[in-house]
Amino acid sequence: xxxxxxxxxFLRKLLRTQYVHEKKTTLDITNCVLLRTHDKELEIIAxxxxxxxxxxxxxxxxxxxxxAVNSKKLMEVIRGLTTDEISxxxxxxxxxLVVEGGRSIFRLPTRAPEDFPPTPFFDDHELTxxxxxxxxxxxxxxxxxxxxxxxxxNITGLIIKEGDQSExxxxxxxxxxxxxxxxxxxxxxxxxxxxxxxxxxxxxxxxVLPKRSAQELSNVLQDSDVxxxxxxxxxxxxxxxxxxxxxxLLNFEIPRIDVKMLTNTPYNLQARRETLIEVxxxxxxxxxxxxxxxxxxxTESQISFSVNNPGVGTAEEDLEVxxxxxxxxxxxxxxxxxxxxxxxxxxxxxxxxxxxKAPFIFTGKEDEGYISVLMPLILISExxxxxxxx
Numbered sequence: 001x002x003x004x005x006x007x008x009x010f011l012r013k014l015l016r017t018q019y020v021h022e023k024k025t026t027l028d029i030t031n032c033v034l035l036r037t038h039d040k041e042l043e044i045i046a047x048x049x050x051x052x053x054x055x056x057x058x059x060x061x062x063x064x065x066x067x068a069v070n071s072k073k074l075m076e077v078i079r080g081l082t083t084d085e086i087s088x089x090x091x092x093x094x095x096x097l098v099v100e101g102g103r104s105i106f107r108l109p110t111r112a113p114e115d116f117p118p119t120p121f122f123d124d125h126e127l128t129x130x131x132x133x134x135x136x137x138x139x140x141x142x143x144x145x146x147x148x149x150x151x152x153x154n155i156t157g158l159i160i161k162e163g164d165q166s167e168x169x170x171x172x173x174x175x176x177x178x179x180x181x182x183x184x185x186x187x188x189x190x191x192x193x194x195x196x197x198x199x200x201x202x203x204x205x206x207x208v209l210p211k212r213s214a215q216e217l218s219n220v221l222q223d224s225d226v227x228x229x230x231x232x233x234x235x236x237x238x239x240x241x242x243x244x245x246x247x248x249l250l251n252f253e254i255p256r257i258d259v260k261m262l263t264n265t266p267y268n269l270q271a272r273r274e275t276l277i278e279v280x281x282x283x284x285x286x287x288x289x290x291x292x293x294x295x296x297x298x299t300e301s302q303i304s305f306s307v308n309n310p311g312v313g314t315a316e317e318d319l320e321v322x323x324x325x326x327x328x329x330x331x332x333x334x335x336x337x338x339x340x341x342x343x344x345x346x347x348x349x350x351x352x353x354x355x356x357k358a359p360f361i362f363t364g365k366e367d368e369g370y371i372s373v374l375m376p377l378i379l380i381s382e383x384x385x386x387x388x389x390x
Contacts, residue, residue, distance in 0.1 A: 001065025002089040003037060005057055007081060007101070010042075013055045014075040016243070017046035019216045020053045021071060033071035034116045035088075037064040045119055046071060051213045052119040052246040053220075065090055068111040069097050077106045121244045122237050125230065128201040130178075132224035132240065138180050138191050139218045141343050141370060145189040146182040146211040155183055157250045158214040160236075161206030163192050177369075178203065181257060185375065187336055189343075190257055192369040202231040206254040209236060213247040220245050262361055262371055265352030269303065269323035273349045273364070277341050279317050283307055284334045286315040293377050294337070296330040298323065298353070307334075328356040331377040340372045 017033050025031065025048070034045040042059040045052070067090060074097075078086060081101030089098050090110070099106040139158065147156050163177030176198060181190035209217065220240060221227060227240040231249070238245040283294050286307040297304040304318040341349065346364025353360065362372040 001035070001037060001067060002063040003042060004060040004062075004085050004087050005042060007078060007084055007086050010057050010086065011075065011078050013044050013057050014071065014078060016055060016219070017044065017053055017071050018075065019219050020046040020048050020051050029068065029111060029115050029117065031070055031072065032068040032111055032116065033074065034066065034068050034113060036066040036113075037061050045116070047117055047119050049117060050210055050248045051216055052121065053216070054119070054121055054244040056242045066113040067097060068113055068116045069108050073108060074099070077108070119246070120233075120235065121246055122232050122235070125232055125237065126200050127228035127230040127237060127239060128198055129226055129228050130195055132221045132227045134193055134195075135178075135227070135229075136218050136221040138178070138193055139214055141191050142180045142182050142189050143211065143214055143218065144339055144343055145187055146214070147184040148211060155208060155252045157208035157210050157252065158182060159206060159208050159254055160203060161254065162198055162201070162203045179257075183255060186333065187340070187375060188257070188373040190371045200230055207231050207236055208250040208252045208254065209247055210250055217245065217247065259371070262373060263352070263363065265354055265361055267323070267325040267353040269298070269321045269351050269353070270348055271303070271319060271321045271351070273341050273344060273346055275319065276349070277338060279305060279319060280334060280338045280341070283315050283317060284338065286313050287334050288312055292333050292335060293331045294334045296332060298325070298328045298330070300324060325353070328353065330357060330360070332360070332374060333377060336374055340374055344370065344372070
């Protein structure tokens with residue numbers, strides 16, 4: 001292998017591989033990047049066994065070859081060089097990669113390309129072209145709520161599927177839509193958006209992406225107009241310009257979300273989103289790691305919040321809201337309340353309520369197709385204010 005690359009382009013490609021590599025791994029080869037030369041370009045591949053990343057960099061190829069080298073060290077070397085062009089070559093008969101720029105010379109140990117794990121990219125399969133900015137926005141609006149700890153009730157991944165073909169209120173008539181959601185015992189967040197031509201996406205049965213891989217998908221779609229997507233052989237395949245990403249899917253039974261039930265609530269209140277966030281942040285000052293809940297009292301035209309944290313202090317605040325219904329009491333995790341509203345865009349949000357001590361259901365006009373459901377906490381004793389379930 002002997003080639004010359006332009007520093008900035010090569011560095012940009014290497015930086016993208018860092019999102020794929022696990023910070024802690026017992027398999028050292030997954031800390032490497034595979035470099036493979038072609039006629040006028042250098043192929044760059046990274047994997048953590050769950051997510052496979054590939055991109056291409058233009059290069060002046062003198063001798064072809066394939067090697068694996070530590071990705072982070074190579075990136076640091078390239079970033080430290082000051083020349084516009086960088087020479088990369090293998091020493092014949094040695095497992096050493098020489099990187100030169102100006103008067104700087106670095107030698108890095110390499111691994112045999114045969115040691116690098118298989119990385120399927122499904123180049124011969126047809127994918128569906130989608131709007132990248134809309135898809136990325138959907139991922140970002142749900143990703144915050146994906147649980148990281150696996151329990152019997154948690155689905156530790158981002159769920160993506162074609163929308164249900166129904167005419168339920170709040171649905172985009174799933175025939176040409178994609179819905180994403182996350183669900184656990186604490187909350188459910190769902191968004192649905194219309195897309196054209198999903199025939200080759202293979203999302204009708206739904207897929208589940210690991211949270212970390214979904215974050216990498218969001219990174220790949222940054223500053224893009226369109227991309228191609230499809231579910232193939234237990235992988236989600238993504239292509240954007242010269243970049244390809246394949247993500248191994250998680251195996252979960254995917255629940256069905258009844259949108260009509262969630263949007264047709266008997267009681268509703270409206271309030272300014274930013275005002276509520278400010279109130280929550282002030283109230284949160286009196287919470288702590290082992291005392292995270294806020295009591296919520298809903299009365300005619302008013303919603304009140306209070307915290308009584310022994311040893312820390314108390315806080316109370318109320319707001320005038322557009323509400324006409326019975327008096328009701330709730331308890332919620334204050335962090336979840338803040339996160340639910342912070343990931344919305346509407347100036348005024350609607351909080352739907354079915355009954356006392358039932359979930360809060362957040363929607364908004366500027367958050368089309370978006371629903372955030374927050375489960376209340378169950379208190380053992382309101383006098384002692386001990387949490388039985390978070």
